Amino acid sequence: MNMYIEKLTNLLLEKNEMISYIQAKTWVELLWSDFEATYAKAGHAYQGEKMTEKIVTQWIENYGGQLHLFQSSRNDVNDYLNQSRGLLH
Template sequence: MNTYIEKLTNLLLEKNEMLSYIQAKTWVELLWGDFEATYAKAGHTYKGEEMTERIVKEWIDHYGSQLHMFQSAREDVNDYLNQSRGLLH
């Protein structure tokens, strides 16, 4: 899985120059986990990391350039993702 995470992190960094490496990696890990959890809750059989990679890649392609603007309902997530030392602008 680490290979997938690294590849997707680099893709996100290409799409969004406002994120630091650690923020991009965190986003990829959050998106990865969210997809797997949602897929399982829906009662689907897990089809492997390749499918999860494809879905997360699609999300990055569509929304990656805007992820730095995301505001979570969870303050701890906001604090972590929006640390001023991590922003590149």
């Protein structure tokens, strides 16, 4: 999985110059785990890392350039996502 995370982190950094490496990796890990958890909760059989990579890649392609604009209604989430703001790659 680490190979996929690194690849997707680099893709996100290409799409969004406003986030740091740490933020990009955090976003990728969150998107990855969110997809797998949601897919499982919906009762679908696990399709493997390739399927998760495909979906997260689509999300990054479609929304990666705007992820730095995300604001959660939960302060703890915002704190987590903004932990390295200002330390750009």
